[in-house]
Amino acid sequence: MSGYFKELISGTKSLFIGLGITGRYFFKPVVTMQYPMEHVEMTPRYRGHIELIPNEETGEPKCVACGMCEKGCPSGCITVKGEKREGVKGKVVTKYILNFTTCSLCGQCVESCKFGALRFSKEYNLASPRKEDFIFDLIKRLKETN
Amino acid sequence: MKGLLQRDVNQETFTLNLGPQHPATHGVLRVKLEMDGEYIVEAEPVLGYIHRMHEKMGENRTWAKFLPNCGRMDYLSAMSYNHGYVATVERAAGIEVPERAEYIRVITVELNRISSHLLWFGAFVLDLGGFTPLLYAFDDREQILDLLESVTGSRLTYCYFRFGGVYNDIDDSFIAGTREFIKRLRKRMPMYDALVTKNIILIKRLKDIGFITKDMARRYGATGPVARGSGIDFDVRKHEPYSVYPEFDFDIPVYEEGDSMARYMVRMDEIEQSMRIIEQALDKLPGGEIKPKKAVKMVKPEKGDYYCAVEAARGSFGIRIVSDGTNTPYRMKLRSPTYSNLSLFGEAAKGMLLPDALALMGSLDLVIPEIDR
Amino acid sequence: MPELLRVILFIIFVLSFAGLNAAYLVWCERKGAGHIQRRIGPKEVGPYGLLQPLADGAKLMTKQLFLPKGVDPVLFMVAPLMVMVPAIMSFLVIPFSESFVGRDINIGLLMIFAFASVNVLGLLLGSWGSANKYAVIAGARCVSQNVAYEIPMLITTITIVMVTNSMNLNEIIRSQAGWFFHWHFFRLDISLLMPVSFLIFFVCSLAETNRAPFDMAEAESELIAGAYTEYPGMGFGVFFMGEYANIVIGCALTAILFLGGWQAPIPLNFGGFLGVLWGMFWFFLKLYALIFTVIWIRWTYPRTQFYELLNLSWKVLIPISLFNLILTALQIKIFPWL
Numbered sequence: 058m059s060g061y062f063k064e065l066i067s068g069t070k071s072l073f074i075g076l077g078i079t080g081r082y083f084f085k086p087v088v089t090m091q092y093p094m095e096h097v098e099m100t101p102r103y104r105g106h107i108e109l110i111p112n113e114e115t116g117e118p119k120c121v122a123c124g125m126c127e128k129g130c131p132s133g134c135i136t137v138k139g140e141k142r143e144g145v146k147g148k149v150v151t152k153y154i155l156n157f158t159t160c161s162l163c164g165q166c167v168e169s170c171k172f173g174a175l176r177f178s179k180e181y182n183l184a185s186p187r188k189e190d191f192i193f194d195l196i197k198r199l200k201e202t203n
Numbered sequence: 204m205k206g207l208l209q210r211d212v213n214q215e216t217f218t219l220n221l222g223p224q225h226p227a228t229h230g231v232l233r234v235k236l237e238m239d240g241e242y243i244v245e246a247e248p249v250l251g252y253i254h255r256m257h258e259k260m261g262e263n264r265t266w267a268k269f270l271p272n273c274g275r276m277d278y279l280s281a282m283s284y285n286h287g288y289v290a291t292v293e294r295a296a297g298i299e300v301p302e303r304a305e306y307i308r309v310i311t312v313e314l315n316r317i318s319s320h321l322l323w324f325g326a327f328v329l330d331l332g333g334f335t336p337l338l339y340a341f342d343d344r345e346q347i348l349d350l351l352e353s354v355t356g357s358r359l360t361y362c363y364f365r366f367g368g369v370y371n372d373i374d375d376s377f378i379a380g381t382r383e384f385i386k387r388l389r390k391r392m393p394m395y396d397a398l399v400t401k402n403i404i405l406i407k408r409l410k411d412i413g414f415i416t417k418d419m420a421r422r423y424g425a426t427g428p429v430a431r432g433s434g435i436d437f438d439v440r441k442h443e444p445y446s447v448y449p450e451f452d453f454d455i456p457v458y459e460e461g462d463s464m465a466r467y468m469v470r471m472d473e474i475e476q477s478m479r480i481i482e483q484a485l486d487k488l489p490g491g492e493i494k495p496k497k498a499v500k501m502v503k504p505e506k507g508d509y510y511c512a513v514e515a516a517r518g519s520f521g522i523r524i525v526s527d528g529t530n531t532p533y534r535m536k537l538r539s540p541t542y543s544n545l546s547l548f549g550e551a552a553k554g555m556l557l558p559d560a561l562a563l564m565g566s567l568d569l570v571i572p573e574i575d576r
Numbered sequence: 577m578p579e580l581l582r583v584i585l586f587i588i589f590v591l592s593f594a595g596l597n598a599a600y601l602v603w604c605e606r607k608g609a610g611h612i613q614r615r616i617g618p619k620e621v622g623p624y625g626l627l628q629p630l631a632d633g634a635k636l637m638t639k640q641l642f643l644p645k646g647v648d649p650v651l652f653m654v655a656p657l658m659v660m661v662p663a664i665m666s667f668l669v670i671p672f673s674e675s676f677v678g679r680d681i682n683i684g685l686l687m688i689f690a691f692a693s694v695n696v697l698g699l700l701l702g703s704w705g706s707a708n709k710y711a712v713i714a715g716a717r718c719v720s721q722n723v724a725y726e727i728p729m730l731i732t733t734i735t736i737v738m739v740t741n742s743m744n745l746n747e748i749i750r751s752q753a754g755w756f757f758h759w760h761f762f763r764l765d766i767s768l769l770m771p772v773s774f775l776i777f778f779v780c781s782l783a784e785t786n787r788a789p790f791d792m793a794e795a796e797s798e799l800i801a802g803a804y805t806e807y808p809g810m811g812f813g814v815f816f817m818g819e820y821a822n823i824v825i826g827c828a829l830t831a832i833l834f835l836g837g838w839q840a841p842i843p844l845n846f847g848g849f850l851g852v853l854w855g856m857f858w859f860f861l862k863l864y865a866l867i868f869t870v871i872w873i874r875w876t877y878p879r880t881q882f883y884e885l886l887n888l889s890w891k892v893l894i895p896i897s898l899f900n901l902i903l904t905a906l907q908i909k910i911f912p913w914l
């Protein structure tokens with residue numbers, strides 16, 4: 058019988074403590090960020106989709122189309138084509154297509170690039186109803202951002 | 204009158220399809236329940252709705268290319284899964300890991316474990332009908348995700364570990380942030396305790412309900428908090444040590460009761476133990492490289508059969524690899540903890556009421572993509 | 577004023593009051609839940625999201641009224657009305673102020689309880705007519721829950737009726753005139769357990785209106801949406817409005833029986849139109865404070881298990897309220913001058 062009352066009282070008390078906690082939080086400031094109105098600054102290491110790094114002098118991509126990224130990509134979403142050009146050491150990249158629909162953002166392409174020609178973009182507001190919008194031509198993208 | 208009255212009136216029980224789309228199954232799990240009123244006569248989990256053939260994928264690509272897949276199995280403790288795979292391959296190919304990298308691995312894995320337990324905590328109380336703790340837990344979890352994002356660059360499927368090391372080094376701001384976070388969480392835990400754990404409604408719903416006996420847990424191969432809630436003192440970190448875990452002083456919370464409350468308490472205690480491990484690791488963090496001196500290029504383990512298990516947030520995650528000496532595995536077997544933990548649901552739920560069975564299911568901490576792999 | 581005109585005016589008032597309440601309590605609920613969980617809640621539609629109920633209503637109303645296969649069409653369509661109509665009828669006897677009451681009849685209390693028990697019939701018919709297993713489980717739960725909780729609620733009410741000697745709601749309020757310590761909640765002299773019986777009544781009204789932590793009829797993490805699983809569009813909307821109207825009635829009754837209804841906490845009364853407003857002000861203040869508590873409770877606790885709910889009623893609430901009844905009777909008998 059005493060257990061009955063003990064439980065009754067301690068149970069009721071626990072309920073009031075719970076109310077006290079949520080009641081206190083009711084008056085505390087909100088912690089959420091109103092996303093489409095406010096934007097989050099991505100951290101320096103944020104892994105967005107990849108982009109080509111331009112050569113600082115020429116503005117052309119540093120990429121020499123060695124194809125290591127293409128080979129290392131687990132999802133096979135990178136297509137690189139290059140050609141030999143007169144007066145330029147190594148190959149020049151002519152086509153760099155990233156199929157972002159299958160990319161898993163693992164970062165193995167960036168890691169496998171020995172020439173430091175790839176980096177992660179800070180892009181995270183990507184939305185489109187069309188699949189084709191996510192097949193990126195990274196050379197074109199580089200030219201547009203320059 | 205149409206509908207229910209037309210059915211066979213002599214039928215004593217009815218079949219209830221719980222899922223694949225149901226708020227309590229946390230994904231595409233289907234449970235076929237044979238019900239007598241609200242009592243469960245028979246429960247049969249039906250799997251395969253999200254099977255993606257990860258094992259076969261692993262056998263089809265080079266060793267390094269499988270790395271991002273690990274995080275997709277259990278997206279809530281992706282770090283541990285990466286760790287398991289990386290550790291197995293390192294064991295197979297005999298790759299040395301620098302000490303600093305091992306410490307960083309332990310810190311990130313334990314942070315990830317806390318975040319996984321916090322999410323489970325919120326989702327579990329949500330299963331029981333309480334909404335608010337979920338949002339509070341997410342508030343804390345968000346801090347962990349921010350920390351991990353600052354190091355790994357990603358918030359959920361990290362793919363942070365590499366053979367022989369980790370991808371990025373941690374910096375002082377991460378260390379300071381982690382210490383800050385632990386201080387914050389230590390302050391928040393009594394709040395969770397008062398709001399949820401000591402709440403009489405929650406106690407009434409979990410205590411002495413949903414028993415999993417020691418024997419049952421053994422028979423089904425349950426691991427992790429489910430086994431520890433049934434009195435089995437088994438934690439891979441302690442009993443089959445890997446990485447640098449032997450250097451830390453931490454306890455394995457074990458509860459003998461075997462009811463839903465025991466499993467709940469195991470996880471809540473584990474959060475505290477993980478914080479202890481992180482603190483010690485931060486204190487002892489050695490300097491040095493985070494990648495092996497000789498860069499790991501093409502991994503080609505010797506012919507043989509290798510197995511390594513790690514303690515993920517849900518139990519023992521083991522990978523068995525058979526190598527034939529080429530650059531792809533010959534056979535890869537993934538032993539995921541929730542698959543075993545779920546399989547005891549059918550036996551444990553027999554004779555229970557539907558809401559109790561759902562509380563039991565919540566206390567197993569199911570992540571469906573990890574069951575189906 | 578001719579009686580007929582008065583009644584028509586009051587019906588219009590009650591209908592709009594019930595509708596507005598249902599709409600804006602949803603807004604309050606969402607805002608309250610938001611701030612308890614440290615979010616903002618609705619904010620896009622109108623300033624502070626104040627037009628959100630309109631948007632919700634428009635959405636529900638424009639949805640197709642769809643009859644799923646296998647449902648009983650009559651029961652399925654009638655059930656929402658069976659929940660809504662009694663709730664609105666009950667408003668007729670609730671005194672918003674001393675003279676602002678639809679029908680000042682001497683069995684007002686009885687009438688409210690009579691109508692309140694129709695509510696559960698509506699839920700049962702709706703869940704049965706839905707031909708859905710989850711709904712039937714929810715309906716069965718609902719009935720036993722309501723049966724269990726009506727008993728302590730009525731016993732507690734009887735103690736109040738014994739004290740006031742009347743079932744007229746206005747009469748009950750008038751007996752609490754004066755300072756706030758004349759409200760029944762503080763009258764320890766007529767029953768030592770008055771605050772406890774207030775608590776019992778409030779808990780029972782939560783259970784009667786199927787509110788968390790006793791929301792067995794909906795139980796969304798167990799039974800998907802319980803009795804409302806198959807209801808599309810406005811069918812669900814009417815259920816929803818009925819639920820909120822029931823909450824208002826439950827809280828209004830609690831305020832009337834224990835917190836002095838339209839009585840101000842100080843013995844200050846006005847005559848004429850100002851008096852009506854003064855009474856309404858205090859009544860609504862108490863009413864909405866109680867409703868806020870209901871919302872607050874919902875966003876704090878997990879749901880009870882079904883048998884625990886019945887245990888609470890049969891093992892705790894009923895014995896205590898019976899004891900309270902006897903205690904009150906004794907106190908009234910021994911100290912008849914009070």
